[in-house]
Amino acid sequence: IGANPDRKEDRHSADRVQDKIDDARHRSSEILDPDMSNPVALIKEGRLNILNVSEFTDRQANVALAYYLQELLADRKAAVNAKGGKTKSKRNYRFNTPIFVIIEEAHVFIPKNEDAKAKYWAAKIAREGRKFGLGLCIVSQRPRDIEANVLSQMGSLAVMKIVQEDDQRQIASAAESISREFIGQLTSLNIGDAVLVGQWVNLPAIVHIDEMKGKKIGSDQDAVGEWAVAKKFEEVGAKSLKGLTKRDF
Numbered sequence: 001i002g003a004n005p006d007r008k009e010d011r012h013s014a015d016r017v018q019d020k021i022d023d024a025r026h027r028s029s030e031i032l033d034p035d036m037s038n039p040v041a042l043i044k045e046g047r048l049n050i051l052n053v054s055e056f057t058d059r060q061a062n063v064a065l066a067y068y069l070q071e072l073l074a075d076r077k078a079a080v081n082a083k084g085g086k087t088k089s090k091r092n093y094r095f096n097t098p099i100f101v102i103i104e105e106a107h108v109f110i111p112k113n114e115d116a117k118a119k120y121w122a123a124k125i126a127r128e129g130r131k132f133g134l135g136l137c138i139v140s141q142r143p144r145d146i147e148a149n150v151l152s153q154m155g156s157l158a159v160m161k162i163v164q165e166d167d168q169r170q171i172a173s174a175a176e177s178i179s180r181e182f183i184g185q186l187t188s189l190n191i192g193d194a195v196l197v198g199q200w201v202n203l204p205a206i207v208h209i210d211e212m213k214g215k216k217i218g219s220d221q222d223a224v225g226e227w228a229v230a231k232k233f234e235e236v237g238a239k240s241l242k243g244l245t246k247r248d249f
Contacts, residue, residue, distance in 0.1 A: 040071045045095055058108055065109055066117035072099055073125055076132040098133030101125070106138035107145035119147055126153035143170045156198030161189040178204055 043049045051068060053061035072095075079093040103109055109118040125136045126149075138154065140146055144166040151174040159178075162168055168183050178197045182204055186195065192211060197204045 062118045069121035076134045100135040102137040106140040107142045156200040159195045162186040
């Protein structure tokens with residue numbers, strides 16, 4: 001504001017600002033679309049809505065998730081305050097009913113020792129969301145890497161087999177109701193077994209979760225099976241080419 005384009009210092013400052021804008025556009029080109037309307041408007045109330053960020057970099061996915069979390073919290077605050085007559089704001093809200101957000105690979109979006117935009121809003125929702133009808137569930141295979149302040153706000157836990165002691169300590173500190181005896185059993189749980197603790201059960205309990213047969217994305221790859229198939233194709237190809245090779249006479 002008030003810069004003189006003829007001054008060398010002002011031109012240098014303007015160039016630096018433009019460079020930062022261009023860099024931000026480049027890094028976020030996959031998630032920025034000036035022609036698109038508000039993406040939150042695409043969320044359908046009462047439905048399962050999936051934000052697929054598999055093609056984004058970690059930074060892009062973090063920015064996208066942070067935007068949704070911020071908008072959802074603001075919307076639920078506006079809805080609750082409007083219904084309670086606690087505000088004179090004319091902000092319109094989209095969602096009349098509570099929303100439940102599930103964050104997969106939570107250690108990526110809510111890292112323990114790193115600054116991340118999504119972590120800030122996830123922590124805010126973990127502290128305040130229940131007052132405004134916005135619930136939060138985090139899913140991770142590496143609880144030791146999740147921000148402890150967010151994990152400790154989870155009222156209920158479903159803990160599956162955990163071998164690493166760092167993970168066990170993180171779980172024990174987040175769930176006061178889980179005893180050392182249950183912590184010791186985490187290493188011996190079978191596939192599909194889980195320990196339930198917290199508000200959704202009166203006492204800690206071990207349950208078995210059935211496998212979802214229709215899973216298409218995120219399941220483990222059968223490397224040995226794929227190698228075996230590739231070898232068979234290689235052998236078939238070799239046999240079919242054997243009769244086409246020239247012989248020396």
